[in-house]
Amino acid sequence: MAFGIIENARKVFPARDLGKGAKQDLVALDDASFTFEEGEFVSLLGPSGCGKTTLLRIVAGLIPRTSGNVIVAGREVTGPYGDYGFVFQAPGLMPWRNVLDNVLFPMEVLHRNDAKAKARAHQLLEITGLAGFEKARPHQLSGGMQQRVSLCRALIHEPKLLLMDEPFGALDELTRIEMNDLLLTIRNETRASVLFVTHSISEAVYLADKVLVFSRRPARVALQIETGFGPVRNQGLRFTPAFSTIERQASEALGIVGIGHEQASPKVAA
Template sequence: MRNKYRRSAMPFGSVQGARKIFLAKERGGGAHEDLVALDDASFDFEAGEFVSLLGPSGCGKTTLLRMVAGLMPRSGGSIMVNGKDVDGPYGDYGFVFQAPSLMPWRTVLQNVLFPMDVLKRNDAAARNRAHELLALVGLADFASSRPHQLSGGMQQRVALCRALIHAPKLLLMDEPFGALDELTRLEMNDLLLNIRKETGASVLFVTHSISEAVYLADKVLVFSRRPARIVEQLTVNLAYPRSQAVRFTPEFTLAKRLASEALGIVAPTAAGGAH
């Protein structure tokens, strides 16, 4: 499949030479040396593009995600989103963390609407949108339920709706399905692709799973161990719409092989491959 996200004169998002250094005096615990968590990360992404950030634990993927969100200051380089320099938190993104972090005293609907409470936009239109999102993720009948009445996968669906309620153009996801069982995780993968199609949002998705990174993404960024660098950018040539059957195709196997080579898990093939 030809990649429909062609490089434009001004991409929707651009990370150039991004660095993050945690100073010894800020780290505490008797640290005597500065810690270079991220070193010279550079990539662009287009509007509507899905980008997986793949690499070992502790290599700086979450740090980069937080820098893109403006939740953590960078030590160097530049980060631009939608034509604006990211120098602090801004409103046009949704963030889905590893844990759902739902408020136990609020109903499912009230949890989804929480960002609109903060923005003082919890009106009829917002409530209608919340119900639409809950229907999209299969939770229309659980709007009045409390989080403790839901499974882990259902709670993560609520968290996803909460991140989307204000119609952000960018969705940042920090390994949101890592704690789910395999079957639920596969279901959430398909749900996420459907939501991306429905909303048109760009997605930056952190994962440790090679299969998940390839299945979801238009592009996979492979990170080295700390101090993290992007050692490979792989274009995933798998047609949409995707289904689980694609995991058994030669194209999927090749993409996983290339990602595994970039991670140093397997030795490169003699013939190499087209990235």
């Protein structure tokens, strides 16, 4: 049995919940289906606003689905549960806490803030290049460093599932590339399953074992691509024919590149 099963997931936001200007219900997801294995890295790629974040929140149990089935680690998701980490677009660090205390916050909530937790926090800070910044406040860190703290916080309780909602979108290109490699290193060490939302085709292909290309809203899985690159990767992979082939397949599924090399559609956010 697959570690994660999303089957015919549908989410409808009633017009009454969408504000005064809404005249009809909004179908965010419609018949979204896929599976993922334990330890698998899955990129969710699609146009802006197509429902990828909604799906991620449903998998986390943060919002209910309208219909369909969502099963993680053999149990149906009916609400928030403890065995996942969530990394949002913004780091969301508490400005009055230092780096170490921000990382340890989930352990305080779980009443597990003991010596083992502190040792784990220092280990994660070492892996992410933040050793020596334990006492720093968030405003003293760069954007990339803040997102590293957020990643450490999501991993502190050693979850089996890591949910990431376009976490590197606000970073400059060089920092984003560094974070991609760091994430792969951490994933290989923890063997956590990862669902990773991104608008970057290159990022989706570089990181993932499986790329799911979503249609415009209401989101459905338009294409599933197994990358076949293996867990150990380096930046040279981006310049290989195999990488370019998968990028093109994803681009065509998004409607950006046609068989006749048509100009990219301005309506699609990549």
